[in-house]
Amino acid sequence: MFGSFLRASQVKSPWLLHFDCGSCNGCDIETLACLTPVYDVERFGVINVGNPRHADVLVVTGTVNPRNAAVLKNLYDQMPTPKLVIAVGACGCSGGVFREAPNVLGGIDKVIPVDVYVPGCPAKPEAIMDAVVTGLGKLKAILEASK
Amino acid sequence: MNLNTFLLALAGLVLAPLLGGLAAGVDRVVTARLQSRLGPPLLQPFFDVGKLMSKAIAPASHWQGLFVRWALAASLASDVLLAAGGDVLMCFFVQAASASFVALGAFCGSSPYSKLGAQRELFQLLAYEPVFLVAILCMAKAAGGFDAFSIMAAQGPLLLRLPLVVPGLVFVVLVKLRKSPFDIAASHHMHQEVVRGVYTDYAGRDFALLELAHWADVTVVLWICSFLWATGPLQMLATGLAFLFAALIIDNISARLTWRTMLKRTAPLTLILATANLVWLYLE
Numbered sequence: 001m002f003g004s005f006l007r008a009s010q011v012k013s014p015w016l017l018h019f020d021c022g023s024c025n026g027c028d029i030e031t032l033a034c035l036t037p038v039y040d041v042e043r044f045g046v047i048n049v050g051n052p053r054h055a056d057v058l059v060v061t062g063t064v065n066p067r068n069a070a071v072l073k074n075l076y077d078q079m080p081t082p083k084l085v086i087a088v089g090a091c092g093c094s095g096g097v098f099r100e101a102p103n104v105l106g107g108i109d110k111v112i113p114v115d116v117y118v119p120g121c122p123a124k125p126e127a128i129m130d131a132v133v134t135g136l137g138k139l140k141a142i143l144e145a146s147k
Numbered sequence: 148m149n150l151n152t153f154l155l156a157l158a159g160l161v162l163a164p165l166l167g168g169l170a171a172g173v174d175r176v177v178t179a180r181l182q183s184r185l186g187p188p189l190l191q192p193f194f195d196v197g198k199l200m201s202k203a204i205a206p207a208s209h210w211q212g213l214f215v216r217w218a219l220a221a222s223l224a225s226d227v228l229l230a231a232g233g234d235v236l237m238c239f240f241v242q243a244a245s246a247s248f249v250a251l252g253a254f255c256g257s258s259p260y261s262k263l264g265a266q267r268e269l270f271q272l273l274a275y276e277p278v279f280l281v282a283i284l285c286m287a288k289a290a291g292g293f294d295a296f297s298i299m300a301a302q303g304p305l306l307l308r309l310p311l312v313v314p315g316l317v318f319v320v321l322v323k324l325r326k327s328p329f330d331i332a333a334s335h336h337m338h339q340e341v342v343r344g345v346y347t348d349y350a351g352r353d354f355a356l357l358e359l360a361h362w363a364d365v366t367v368v369l370w371i372c373s374f375l376w377a378t379g380p381l382q383m384l385a386t387g388l389a390f391l392f393a394a395l396i397i398d399n400i401s402a403r404l405t406w407r408t409m410l411k412r413t414a415p416l417t418l419i420l421a422t423a424n425l426v427w428l429y430l431e
C-alpha cells in the first residue's frame with residue numbers, strides 16, 4: 001500500500017524547473033502565465049521551483065547555443081531521477097526562427113533527451129499545461145510497467 | 148510509566164506529524180483562495196513528501212542525512228513529551244535542538260544559499276527562543292505547574308491572565324511556520340534561490356524527512372499556543388486554528404523583513420511585553 005502511495009504521489013506532485021535557454025521571452029511569459037490565477041497550475045500540485053535538486057520536470061524554452069548547452073546539461077544532471085524534460089515553443093523543439101543563425105545548435109534535444117515537445121511561437125499556456133499532463137502520463141506508464 | 152501514558156505518547160508520535168501535514172494542506176488551500184486561485188487538494192503536502200521519498204539523488208553531504216534524522220527524532224520527541232503530559236520546558240528545549248540540527252545540516256551543504264540560510268536559521272533561534280521561553284514560563288506560573296497536564300487543567304482560560312503573551316506567540320508561530328514577514332531562513336511558499344535558504348541542499352529522501360520534522364514542529368508550537376484556552380479539546384483546537392489562520396493572513400498581507408528588523412525590533416518588543424506579563428503574574 002505504501003509503495004502504491006509513493007507511485008501515485010510521483011504523478012501528483014510535479015515540481016517544475018523553468019530554464020530560459022536563449023528564448024525571446026515570449027515562451028517564458030506564457031510559461032509563467034500558467035501560475036497566475038487564470039490558469040492556476042497549482043491545482044495539479046505543480047510548483048515552480050528554482051532549484052534543480054528539488055525539480056521533477058525541466059521546462060526549457062528557447063534554442064541551444066554552444067554557451068548555454070553546458071548549463072542546460074548541468075541542470076539536467078543535477079535533477080533527481082526519475083525526471084521529465086519538456087521542450088517549449090518552436091525554438092525549444094527545433095530552433096524555430098533562429099535555427100539558421102550561426103551560433104544556434106538547434107532544439108534542446110541536441111543536448112538532453114526530451115519527453116514532450118510543445119509547438120507554437122509562443123506556445124499557449126494551455127498547451128504547456130497539457131504537455132505536463134502528457135509527460136506525467138508517460139511517467140505513470142513507466143512506473144506501472146516497472147512495478 | 149503506565150499503559151495510558153504509553154498510549155498517549157504513541158498517539159502523539161503518529162498523529163502529530165499527520166496534523167502538521169494537514170495544517171500545511173490547509174495553509175496551501177487558504178493561501179490560494181486568498182490569491183483568488185483554486186489551489187491544490189488538501190492532501191497535496193502528503194503527495195509532495197511521498198514523491199520526495201521516492202526520488203533518487205546523491206546527498207550534498209553525508210552529514211546532512213545524519214543531521215536531518217536527528218532533527219526528525221528531536222521534533223517527534225517533543226511531540227511525544229507533550230502528548231504524554233511531560234514537562235513543557237523540556238519539550239521546548241528538545242524542539243530547539245531540532246532547529247539547530249536543521250541549521251547544522253544546512254551548514255554541511257556546498258551551496259552558499261544553504262550556508263546563508265543556516266546562519267539566518269541561527270538568527271531566528273536567537274530571536275524567537277527567548278520570547279517562547281518567557282511565554283511558557285508565564286503559562287506555567289499562571290497554571291501552577293510545568294507539566295502539560297497541569298497547564299491543560301488550569302482553572303479558566305489562561306488567555307485572560309496572559310494577554311501580553313499573545314503578540315510573542317504570534318511572532319513565534321510566524322517564524323516557526325516560515326511565514327512572511329519572518330521567513331528569513333527559508334520561505335514556506337517561495338522557491339527561488341536565497342529565499343529557499345536552509346532547504347537548498349536538502350533533496351530527495353532527506354528533504355522529505357525534513358518536511359516531516361517541520362510538520363512535527365508546527366504541531367508542537369500550535370499545541371503550546373492552544374494552552375491559552377485549554378478549557379476543553381475543542382477549545383484548544385479552535386485556539387490552535389486561530390493562531391494558524393492569523394499566521395496565514397499575516398503571511399499574505401506582508402512582505403519579508405530583514406533579519407535585522409526581526410532581531411532588533413520585533414524580538415525585543417515581544418520579549419518586553421511577555422516579560423511584563425510574567426512580572427505582573429508574580430506581583431499579583
Ligand code: SF4
Nearest residue numbers: 024026089090091122
Ligand atoms: S518559439 Fe517564438 S515565442 Fe517562443 S522563444 Fe522562440 S521565438 Fe520566442
